[in-house]
Amino acid sequence: MASVETMRTPTAGDNSVQAFDVERVRADFPVLQQSVHGKPLTYLDSGASAQKPKAVLEAMDEVYRTCYANVHRGAYYFSQHLTDRYESVRTKVAGLLNAASDQEIVFTRNVTEAINLVAHSFGNSLSAGDEVIISEMEHHANIVPWQLLRDRVGINLKVVPIADDGSFRLDAYESMLGPRTRLVAITHTSNVLGTVTPMKEIIRLAHKAGALVLVDGAQAVVHSKVDVRDLDADFYAFTGHKLYGPTAIGALYAKAELLKEMPPFLGGGDMIRSVSFAETTYADPPHRFEAGTPPIVEAIGLGAAIDYVNGIGMEAISAHEAGLLAYATERLSAVEGLTIYGRAKEKAAIVSFTLDGIHPHDIGTIVDREGVAIRVGHHCAQPLMERFCVPATARASMGLYNTTDDIDVLVRALEKVKELFG
Amino acid sequence: MASVETMRTPTAGDNSVQAFDVERVRADFPVLQQSVHGKPLTYLDSGASAQKPKAVLEAMDEVYRTCYANVHRGAYYFSQHLTDRYESVRTKVAGLLNAASDQEIVFTRNVTEAINLVAHSFGNSLSAGDEVIISEMEHHANIVPWQLLRDRVGINLKVVPIADDGSFRLDAYESMLGPRTRLVAITHTSNVLGTVTPMKEIIRLAHKAGALVLVDGAQAVVHSKVDVRDLDADFYAFTGHKLYGPTAIGALYAKAELLKEMPPFLGGGDMIRSVSFAETTYADPPHRFEAGTPPIVEAIGLGAAIDYVNGIGMEAISAHEAGLLAYATERLSAVEGLTIYGRAKEKAAIVSFTLDGIHPHDIGTIVDREGVAIRVGHHCAQPLMERFCVPATARASMGLYNTTDDIDVLVRALEKVKELFG
């Protein structure tokens, strides 16, 4: 096993930055009170989707029960009221990312749609031979849209390799930037390895080369404070359901001057200024990019999730999770035959691993019987699996409600796996 | 005023087909118990978005509280359980439309996205000079995607005129069909005029000419039983939030053999078979068209909405609404200075109108003070407004929970409008 020394600071329980009471937080999440196969649920799959606090569920329910209406087009009270609330979530998202203006926030279904939006509205302006750079550790959501763009316009797709410890190879990246590089699309945090990429430097170098940068922030916004202006990101995308919000809502941040120039992606109601058969004109951003009835109530839920996270404090969450990561790394490393993938110094609370001679799918089935929910498979990152020559891994990913007890339960369950496979 | 004789059968209250108890139904909708400006809410904007029964809200809440997880990729219990439930909603939607298989149902955010999906995945295969036929009464959602397709590939967009009574001009349509016609995209029910189009005949003629047909069913599925196989529709799209379901979910039906040939639209997780930098292959339909984490809980909500509607019975709903439409038409026609737009024989429970010398926007504001929620504006159908030479109309649209009392309240509120404008 590689050394875990670098993981030991801060150690478990060291929540010196405004620590919060995890048990009280857990009480906010009804699902964590559930049992599975007669065992208490040990939820370690927040990287796939996080559980939701009551505050989020109640906010959505309250809207449907007391003031539901379609937005943007109503002269009556409920419609105006809900339009104001829907639009105010834009301000919350802008705050979450430290965007300059809420007009830079486009609501989407998820981060996948946000990336596809950029691949169409911005990407279609690229020409054959232009280059888009991604990395070996991207989620399919940040690979396939660019492959589809390649099919449409003939761009070249270049792939930054990653180091054996799972860190981003800045040297290789820098040498790939060139005069034809138009866009760099890189994850801020790997959903498999946990690696936090040196995004500020990635962006600085891209801008020096005259390229724009799209950041896949799906895993990053949930683990730490993001500041798009400090990063100088051009596009930043994330998904609500991993941030303790509901399904069916995500957001794209884009610099105002970029959004202004981008043609619409989907056409329909709400995204137009005026429609006639002869000539249709489009609304200003962000509405230009939001066709049809939006995820109204889901936006309200996302707003409540952001409030919830802010209430605890992102710094406190980061500190708590750093403690969990250190503990999990230490405990899992001590399991014989267990290999951890991803040992980057900057790392979020995600641990991928395999057990010698036991397929991850079998691990998943067996620990499930102990109430442990972990993800096993390729994690929508097949090229990364190939990079590490594994068909799949098991992955424990932690959220603000996890405890060192959860890790202990996982480790005990893994011992049972080994026992069974003798 | 034009004659209302044709509207008189069935008359108000004639719910001879399995009548249901409206008051009991109203009790299922918490929002209908609300007041606005101290007046009980009179909700007549279901055409924009319908209210939700408790059963829908509880189904969604229950998932989040007891068994939430991401779908499709989990080996653990909650993930499998929710995947099964999510996929089972496909079967419910297939049942709603009488599709041959649940594999013909693609989940989208709304009908707008469903139409855009077809405009890309099918539309991009068209060539310059190919023709797409729409009508003068389309919602922007069924205009703008085709204008954007025109910009992309150079199709010709032809527009079927409508008659003065708001009915679809089948004669004009037939004469527009030609050898270059590739697609006909027409609404099944106008959201402004209420007109039910002769869809079976529209489709028969299109097929004779060798063209496919996309039906915008947003307003149709909520008012009557739809049978895509009887219609022989190629594509049929609708939106969940108008069908008493949550926001952020819609569906596209497409014939299996069409879906099979269509390339993906959005790229990302879940829509792939395998991804590598060299070659990516795509999943079979419907998953090929569902990239990223889907609207999981929204699908559950839609399933509950379909169950709810089926519980009452679509025929009973149609009969109830026919009664409301007849009553509303009669009462509104009796208001001096009021003009109704849309007098087609086949008509859903939607009544658009103007008052002489009073702008709809002023009507909307004033009736709102009486607790009456109606829509005023262009209803995302600006070309139709031009067709009738009005900048806007007021529109009362009815759902299964409306009563003749609601119409009476509206008529009294309109009298106040006239009084104020003296």
Next chain:
Amino acid sequence: MDDLLRDLYQEVILDHGKHPRNLRHPEGANRQARGYNPLCGDQVTIYLVEDEDGRIADVAFEGKGCAISMASASMMTEVLRGKTEAEARRLFDDFHRLCTEDGFTLDQAYAEDREALERLQVLSGVRAFPVRVKCATLAWHAMTAALDGEGQATTE
């Protein structure tokens, strides 16, 4: 009839709405812009005749819309005449505050604006109807766009 509505639809407003003043295309208009409210489809075109001193010698409009937007356009044409660009813009600032700020009174406005604001005050009823503020300010936005040399203003 409720008081807020009576306040919004005062006699003066209904009168201007039905019989708008300066509803015409003036000869010699050297600045113009279209104002468009996508919500309700209302549109007005504002025409300005600026003399060589930079003063608004004539102002008129064309368009269709609700009672509030018509009355507001009509009344605007009555108060702008003789003003410089800067004065017209400042008056819009004060008018905007009148339409949106609860508790805004004339003595908080620029002294030079008070007379005009006194006439415009009938429009302050929109305060209670936030969604109608766009109607009340549509003509003013178009006027500003005309001064800025832009052809179009929208109230999105």
Next chain:
Amino acid sequence: MDDLLRDLYQEVILDHGKHPRNLRHPEGANRQARGYNPLCGDQVTIYLVEDEDGRIADVAFEGKGCAISMASASMMTEVLRGKTEAEARRLFDDFHRLCTEDGFTLDQAYAEDREALERLQVLSGVRAFPVRVKCATLAWHAMTAALDGEGQATTE
């Protein structure tokens, strides 16, 4: 350790999983197909040697996967030899029922299949694990694809 798991991971299965039989590329293979489970990335390639009578003279596989899919592939290669195409397909039908139907017993199967099913019965533990049925049937799907002359089967 819970009974359902003990049932799923019986000794025989673990043994086949660790030491799969017929894990090789047979000479003279005249039919083959790849089976792919997109959920977990598992894949197996099935090779068949069909003799001139249409009987399966040899069957083997290559691939990587979980204990269940490996054991199932391994055991399949042991029971298919000597069967005709029709017999192989029928056996898959019965095996599929064995893996999915609660209460399915051998006397519900075709008489000719009983002997093979008795050996395969150790795999019936997947019934309690619906998501693992795909693992247990992956090799079989690939075998059918090979017979159909298709190059690929997926368990979507």
